Amino acid sequence: MSTAPAIAPDAERLRRRLDAMARIGASAGGGVTRLALTEEDGRARDLLARWLHEIGLEVRMDAVGNLFGIRAGREDAPAVLVGSHLDTVVDGGRLDGSLGVLAALEAAQTLEERGIATRRPLAIVSFTNEEGVRFQPDMMGSLAFAGHLSVEQMRGAAADDGATAGECLQRIGYAGERAPGDLPVHAFLELHIEQGPLLERAGATIGVVEGVQGLSWTEIRLRGEANHAGTTPFDARHDAGLVAAEIVAFARALSRERGPGLRATAGSLRLAPGAVNIIPGEATLTVDLRHPEEASLAAAEEALERFAAERAAREGVAIAMQRLARTFPIRFDPTLVGLVEATAHRLGRTTLRLTSGAGHDAQILAACHPAAMVFVPSRGGRSHCPQEETAPADIAAGAAVLLQVVLQLAEAV
Ligand code: HGY
Ligand code: MN
Numbered sequence: 001m002s003t004a005p006a007i008a009p010d011a012e013r014l015r016r017r018l019d020a021m022a023r024i025g026a027s028a029g030g031g032v033t034r035l036a037l038t039e040e041d042g043r044a045r046d047l048l049a050r051w052l053h054e055i056g057l058e059v060r061m062d063a064v065g066n067l068f069g070i071r072a073g074r075e076d077a078p079a080v081l082v083g084s085h086l087d088t089v090v091d092g093g094r095l096d097g098s099l100g101v102l103a104a105l106e107a108a109q110t111l112e113e114r115g116i117a118t119r120r121p122l123a124i125v126s127f128t129n130e131e132g133v134r135f136q137p138d139m140m141g142s143l144a145f146a147g148h149l150s151v152e153q154m155r156g157a158a159a160d161d162g163a164t165a166g167e168c169l170q171r172i173g174y175a176g177e178r179a180p181g182d183l184p185v186h187a188f189l190e191l192h193i194e195q196g197p198l199l200e201r202a203g204a205t206i207g208v209v210e211g212v213q214g215l216s217w218t219e220i221r222l223r224g225e226a227n228h229a230g231t232t233p234f235d236a237r238h239d240a241g242l243v244a245a246e247i248v249a250f251a252r253a254l255s256r257e258r259g260p261g262l263r264a265t266a267g268s269l270r271l272a273p274g275a276v277n278i279i280p281g282e283a284t285l286t287v288d289l290r291h292p293e294e295a296s297l298a299a300a301e302e303a304l305e306r307f308a309a310e311r312a313a314r315e316g317v318a319i320a321m322q323r324l325a326r327t328f329p330i331r332f333d334p335t336l337v338g339l340v341e342a343t344a345h346r347l348g349r350t351t352l353r354l355t356s357g358a359g360h361d362a363q364i365l366a367a368c369h370p371a372a373m374v375f376v377p378s379r380g381g382r383s384h385c386p387q388e389e390t391a392p393a394d395i396a397a398g399a400a401v402l403l404q405v406v407l408q409l410a411e412a413v
């Protein structure tokens with residue numbers, strides 16, 4: 001018996017589109033820098049909008065810049081929403097986000113070319129600012145779509161350079177009129193690279209994602225006293241850099257101490273004035289905490305806050321901590337998860353059930369709609385770096401599973 005699907009997406013066309021998208025914001029070392037709401041993000045959106053138009057979809061954007069392509073159904077029923085994001089981190093990879101959007105586009109185009117009308121509408125989406133690098137919180141577009149962030153809050157978010165998300169949306173031409181969430185949704189699906197090593201280690205092609213761990217981002221600002229490095233005795237120092245360094249080391253120690261579930265990372269650190277012969281008067285750092293269990297995540301937040309406050313007091317440094325983003329661990333809809341798994345098996349694919357270590361728009365949608373994700377392996381488990389890659393055959397397999405799940409959901413009563 002053949003396991004070949006009756007219809008399959010055009011893997012070569014998907015590859016060409018991924019290549020074209022990766023050229024927008026390409027960096028010399030093979031990575032991509034396409035931060036949310038920058039000119040590069042604008043060009044990526046323009047390209048997606050052109051492709052959506054070319055295959056005859058109705059293009060819509062909402063007031064937070066989420067971009068949709070709608071393919072009408074035979075009935076005016078809630079849509080099957082499929083997509084991801086086009087923004088990247090700094091010098092990130094070419095697949096994180098883009099794969100989910102462009103595979104959704106490929107699914108719609110395949111149906112269009114085969115003349116397959118579905119009962120439910122199919123809506124392709126690219127959510128604004130999933131990464132949260134330039135504006136926080138991350139997953140901003142999906143949070144607004146789900147009603148957890150107002151348009152005013154989203155537009156008022158400020159970048160380090162002082163620009164607001166609202167101004168940037170206007171500048172790139174994606175400040176739409178529609179209220180976010182103004183689209184009845186039957187279910188949400190997102191294809192994504194795993195961004196970790198589990199699928200590769202297990203030798204599985206398709207990751208069946210059962211849930212997403214919780215995330216907590218904190219910015220810590222330390223204000224000490226700049227002074228001469230050669231003359232200031234240690235008992236007279238208020239070294240903001242020292243406290244920052246202690247917090248960086250604490251993050252790793254906490255992860256070690258609290259077991260494998262906790263991942264703590266100090267991903268950014270700035271010292272000011274930042275010169276070889278000046279004791280740092282100011283330090284700003286961020287800490288990213290993740291855990292699959294809410295109680296453990298909350299306990300880690302508390303431990304971090306206690307440690308940072310105690311070390312700052314000991315050094316005579318003022319401290320201010322601000323929560324930049326916070327999500328709770330979630331579980332995806334078990335029926336949808338089962339559908340992804342059964343579909344992958346029907347297509348002859350090996351699967352692994354796992355919990356996502358990375359945050360995704362799907363976890364935000366999961367709070368109000370049935371949602372699920374399909375993962376494909378990441379070579380060497382690398383992501384958020386130029387080395388991010390997935391074997392072409394695995395991309396094709398993921399896109400095929402996505403299309404088949406979309407088809408079933410779009411026909412489901
Ligand atoms: O998981 C992340 O850091 C990103 O927001 N997706
Ligand atoms: Mn992503």
Ligand code: MN
Pocket residue numbers: 089096131358384
């Ligand atoms: Mn990412």
